[in-house]
Amino acid sequence: MSGTHHVPSQSGPVVEAIRAAIVSGDYVPDQRLVETDLSERFSASRGAVRSALLQLGNEGLVERVPHRGARVRAVPLAEAIEILEVRMAVEGLCAAKAAQRVTETEIAELRGIREGMAAAVESGAVMAYSELNNRLHRRMLEMSGQRTAGGVIERLRGQAVRHQFRLAMQPGRPSVSLPEHLAIIDAICSRDPAAAEEAARQHLGSVIRALRGTAAPGPGTAVPDSGTS
Amino acid sequence: MSGTHHVPSQSGPVVEAIRAAIVSGDYVPDQRLVETDLSERFSASRGAVRSALLQLGNEGLVERVPHRGARVRAVPLAEAIEILEVRMAVEGLCAAKAAQRVTETEIAELRGIREGMAAAVESGAVMAYSELNNRLHRRMLEMSGQRTAGGVIERLRGQAVRHQFRLAMQPGRPSVSLPEHLAIIDAICSRDPAAAEEAARQHLGSVIRALRGTAAPGPGTAVPDSGTS
DNA sequence: GGCGACAATATTGTTACCAATTCTCCGGCA
DNA sequence: TGCCGGAGAATTGGTAACAATATTGTCGCC
Missing domain, CATH: 1.20.120.530 (GntR ligand-binding domain-like)
Structure with a gap:
């Protein structure tokens, strides 16, 4: 078999989990993504969540503004x-x-x-x-x-x-x-x-x-x- | 005027600095990018360098392998x-x-x-x-x-x-x-x-x-x- | 009653420290 | 001599506390 999808799995399981939660509609657009919440929701450290949000921001799925946190990006x-x-x-x-x-x-x-x-x-x-x-x-x-x-x-x-x-x-x-x-x-x-x-x-x-x-x-x-x- | 609204300038000046160092040839392909070195070179905290490397890895400019650090990606x-x-x-x-x-x-x-x-x-x-x-x-x-x-x-x-x-x-x-x-x-x-x-x-x-x-x-x-x- | 300043809270950003892992180097042994 | 194994160093990954900043609620004043 060609195995599982390889491209989007690079930086740990937290990224995939959050991404899945976003694309599955579990988090709606413009919804805030608080680090501590996600940290508890996915049983990961805050640092891991932080890295994940950084990557997702780079991927265009979430929007990050300094000192204001991250939210699900609403694509017009x-x-x-x-x-x-x-x-x-x-x-x-x-x-x-x-x-x-x-x-x-x-x-x-x-x-x-x-x-x-x-x-x-x-x-x-x-x-x-x-x-x-x-x-x-x-x-x-x-x-x-x-x-x-x-x-x-x-x-x-x-x-x-x-x-x-x-x-x-x-x-x-x-x-x-x-x-x-x-x-x-x-x-x-x-x-x-x-x-x-x-x-x-x-x-x-x-x-x-x-x-x-x-x-x-x-x-x-x-x-x-x-x-x- | 539309000004300079560059897309890849979002996550701090460290990312831009490292990216510039890479594309300008200051770091050659396959060269190791040690976090502490970069931290001192660019007068930034290790955390900032870490985030920057994460983003650059996501961007495809550097290659990151767990526990082995990051190096400039050699594009074949x-x-x-x-x-x-x-x-x-x-x-x-x-x-x-x-x-x-x-x-x-x-x-x-x-x-x-x-x-x-x-x-x-x-x-x-x-x-x-x-x-x-x-x-x-x-x-x-x-x-x-x-x-x-x-x-x-x-x-x-x-x-x-x-x-x-x-x-x-x-x-x-x-x-x-x-x-x-x-x-x-x-x-x-x-x-x-x-x-x-x-x-x-x-x-x-x-x-x-x-x-x-x-x-x-x-x-x-x-x-x-x-x-x- | 509305508005602005101020404090309280919540959340992110940063730093320092410790643990886990890998790489290197050196010595022992067949 | 060549290979295996282990100690030591180097480096990254993770965690917890601290500081900085934005948001929210409250109180006093007009």
């Missing part, structure tokens, strides 16, 4: 679109490279993902589809052999994950994105770099258009006070 | 090429955006850079040309308005700066890159996004080809092996 829609535009460029590159370097076993794996995605959409299994979606993008990066590009995209994905998640939950969205994903898979399996790049770009372009369509309601709707408290 | 040629491939994609995007959004005053500034570059190459002023080159790339990013892409490229540039510097020192290299730079400038000034993207991609493609030519002196790795018989 415009920036999410910027992120997707960069991803469009880089993932286009990766798709092309993947089409050049793909092996037979990888083609088989992609075909498996393809079937799974079609089945998930057919049966309305949104979460399963989202999971396969993540896996497809990740495996495509690995197949491209472009570690640098993979790291860049991984980081960008982390920042915009909330927007993408919200988008994936829109009813009818899977039926739109499914053919795009299938086109990417088919192009890679056909070892057609140009088609793969074009398919990847079209897919992310579609995501951008869809994101633009989701009206971002102004301030006043987000209430951080959820459940436990 | 293959990775430098990967980095340039990503830059090719992202800077292509930025060039296109810049061509869409460029203002009249910015066009005037670009024309100034254009003249300066031509004059520098004419007179053989390598350093001045390199400086203008940096400025051109940086201003193009700013004009594109793509902050995300700018941050990505800035980071990638930092990692491969040594290779690019070595390349810029090659005799005759400026005469090759000058027309490419001029093409980028002209395309942006003509507000032609497609041409700008193409010009940027061609330029970086040329850099990649040139880099491939530098350090491939035949079979076997040309490591500076001390006096073999």
Whole structure:
């Protein structure tokens, strides 16, 4: 097996834990991240938490202001679109490279993902589809052999994950994105770099258009006070 | 004016100092970075140095292994090429955006850079040309308005700066890159996004080809092996 | 009743110290 | 001679206390 994801695991388990808590929505945007709280929550020393926050700040997931602490960074829609535009460029590159370097076993794996995605959409299994979606993008990066590009995209994905998640939950969205994903898979399996790049770009372009369509309601709707408290 | 809103200046002056020392060649690749040494060298506490090394490690400039300290990361040629491939994609995007959004005053500034570059190459002023080159790339990013892409490229540039510097020192290299730079400038000034993207991609493609030519002196790795018989 | 200064609190930033780990060097031994 | 093992030094990682700073609540004054 290709093992677990290697890029974002560098500086200890605390970083991963906090990152997971953020991307899973356990901490909402603009929520304060007090060092002592996290220290107790994750059973780690304050220094470890401090380092983790530093790294997450560098990663763009949290915002740190001197003497005022860290809070979950709220990525505005415009920036999410910027992120997707960069991803469009880089993932286009990766798709092309993947089409050049793909092996037979990888083609088989992609075909498996393809079937799974079609089945998930057919049966309305949104979460399963989202999971396969993540896996497809990740495996495509690995197949491209472009570690640098993979790291860049991984980081960008982390920042915009909330927007993408919200988008994936829109009813009818899977039926739109499914053919795009299938086109990417088919192009890679056909070892057609140009088609793969074009398919990847079209897919992310579609995501951008869809994101633009989701009206971002102004301030006043987000209430951080959820459940436990 | 937009002033100097550099992305990588966030976590204190120590980070910038160490980064400057690394990119300026003051610390060579694989050189150990002992915390106490840096602490004394930059008159900062060990904790500050620690944080700085953490951030630089996250940035890809230094390599940190647990209990073994940090050292300047030696970016292999293959990775430098990967980095340039990503830059090719992202800077292509930025060039296109810049061509869409460029203002009249910015066009005037670009024309100034254009003249300066031509004059520098004419007179053989390598350093001045390199400086203008940096400025051109940086201003193009700013004009594109793509902050995300700018941050990505800035980071990638930092990692491969040594290779690019070595390349810029090659005799005759400026005469090759000058027309490419001029093409980028002209395309942006003509507000032609497609041409700008193409010009940027061609330029970086040329850099990649040139880099491939530098350090491939035949079979076997040309490591500076001390006096073999 | 509203507003500004002041104290109390909470939180981060820094420093000093100790523990854990690795590297180096030296000596013993087959 | 070459290799194994251990003591010592060097360096990093972690922890706790301290200092600096921002936030919040309170009191007096207009």
